[in-house]
Each structure stands twice: as C-alpha cells, then as structure tokens.
Amino acid sequence: MALNPQLFPNGMPIPFTNEMFVLVRHGVEFEVDKIPGSQGGRVKAWGIIYLSNIRMVFVASRPVGNFFAFDMPLVFYPLFSTDSIYIFIFLQLYVHDEKFNQPIFHCNNISGQVEPVVPENEHRALYSTHSFKILFKEGGCGTFVPLFLNLIASVRRYNQQVNHEPQPRVDPLQAAQTPVDEMMRHA
Numbered sequence: 526m527a528l529n530p531q532l533f534p535n536g537m538p539i540p541f542t543n544e545m546f547v548l549v550r551h552g553v554e555f556e557v558d559k560i561p562g563s564q565g566g567r568v569k570a571w572g573i574i575y576l577s578n579i580r581m582v583f584v585a586s587r588p589v590g591n592f593f594a595f596d597m598p599l600v601f602y603p604l605f606s607t608d609s610i611y612i613f614i615f616l617q618l619y620v621h622d623e624k625f626n627q628p629i630f631h632c633n634n635i636s637g638q639v640e641p642v643v644p645e646n647e648h649r650a651l652y653s654t655h656s657f658k659i660l661f662k663e664g665g666c667g668t669f670v671p672l673f674l675n676l677i678a679s680v681r682r683y684n685q686q687v688n689h690e691p692q693p694r695v696d697p698l699q700a701a702q703t704p705v706d707e708m709m710r711h712a
Contacts, residue, residue: 527596527642528560530582538575538582538596548576548672552663555583557595558656568592574659576672581620583659597639597657600680618680625670634660635670 531539540546553574560568570585570592580598598619623637636659641652661669 527598528592529594530596532584532594536573536584538577538584538594540577541579544577544579546575546577548669550574550576550661550665550669552661552665553583554660554662555585555595556658556660559653560592560655562591563589571662574669576669578676581659581673595657598642599676618677618684620677623674623677625666625674632660632662633666633670634658635666635673 533539538546551573552571554569554571555574556567556569558567560566568589570583570587570589572583572585575582575584579600580596582597583595585593600618619640619642621638621640623635626634626636628634636657638654638656640654643649643652
C-alpha cells in the first residue's frame with residue numbers, strides 16, 4: 526500500500542511499466558484505517574477506484590487532510606534464483622481477507638486488509654496492516670467485484686501450482702506478466 530501515489534493532473538494514477546487499467550468506478554466511498562495525520566487514524570472519502578492488472582488505486586474527489594489517494598497493490602513479483610540457471614517466481618498477495626458484502630439496508634461493498642509495501646532499508650515491524658472498505662454508492666459492483674475476485678483467485682491458484690509442482694524454468698520476461706487475459710475475459 527502507498528499513501529498518495531503519483532497522479533496525472535487529471536487525477537488518474539500514473540501507470541507502472543506493463544500496467545494496464547482495466548476498470549474505473551466513480552461514486553465510491555472508501556474507508557481505510559491507520560493513516561498517519563488523520564483524526565483517529567481513520568479516513569473516509571468519496572471518489573474513484575481504479576483497478577489494474579497489479580493494483581487498485583482510490584483517488585479522492587476532495588482531499589481529506591493530507592489524504593488524496595491510496596494505492597493497494599494486489600501482487601508483487603519477487604524473483605528468486607537458486608543458481609545461475611533457474612529463476613523461480615512467487616506472486617505475493619498484498620490484499621487478503623477480501624469479502625464481498627451485500628447488506629440489506631446498505632450498499633454493496635468489498636472489505637479486506639492490505640499489507641504495506643515495506644522499503645528495503647526498513648523493518649517490517651514498523652508497518653502495520655490496513656483494513657479497507659470500498660462502498661459502491663452509485664452501483665457498478667457487478668463488473669468490478671468479479672474482476673477483482675477473479676484476479677485474486679488466479680494469483681492464489683498460481684501460487685498453489687508453483688508450491689506443489691516441480692519448479693520449471695521460467696522466462697523472466699514472460700513471468701513478469703500478470704493474468705490480464707483472464708481478467709479481460711471476465712470483463
């Protein structure tokens with residue numbers, strides 16, 4: 526997770542290399558805890574949620590204190606090498622405990638937790654897990670939720686295959702691609 530990621534002047538997140546934004550939803554309310562400088566550490570804001578092949582980014586319509594955007598990486602691609610010949614890949618999920626909620630007297634929402642992205646020179650104990658909730662106040666969850674949940678499920682399936690099968694040799698250029706094809710089929 527990253528507080529206030531870089532945005533274009535129009536408010537859209539600046540994409541990473543090989544990142545593709547596949548869906549945008551306006552009219553969402555976003556809640557997140559443990560934000561430094563906010564009252565009680567909790568922030569609630571209205572805005573836009575962007576879903577890409579590697580992350581979700583919430584961009585507030587109006588800043589709340591020093592909070593104007595929140596980046597939630599879905600996957601991280603660390604490469605491990607046991608020798609100079611083999612390169613193995615493991616997709617780490619930052620978002621977990623995700624749940625689609627359909628309350629009777631409130632709007633549909635996704636809740637969950639997101640792990641912080643810890644800089645290499647910092648200790649993990651200095652950062653805590655954030656709880657988040659995305660409320661679809663103006664609808665639109667019928668497309669967003671399946672794409673989001675399918676991306677998470679495909680990463681988990683991939684990790685189970687990698688952890689239970691003999692490790693094949695992987696081309697690093699192909700390994701850096703995310704399951705965009707599967708996401709687009711479900712769009």
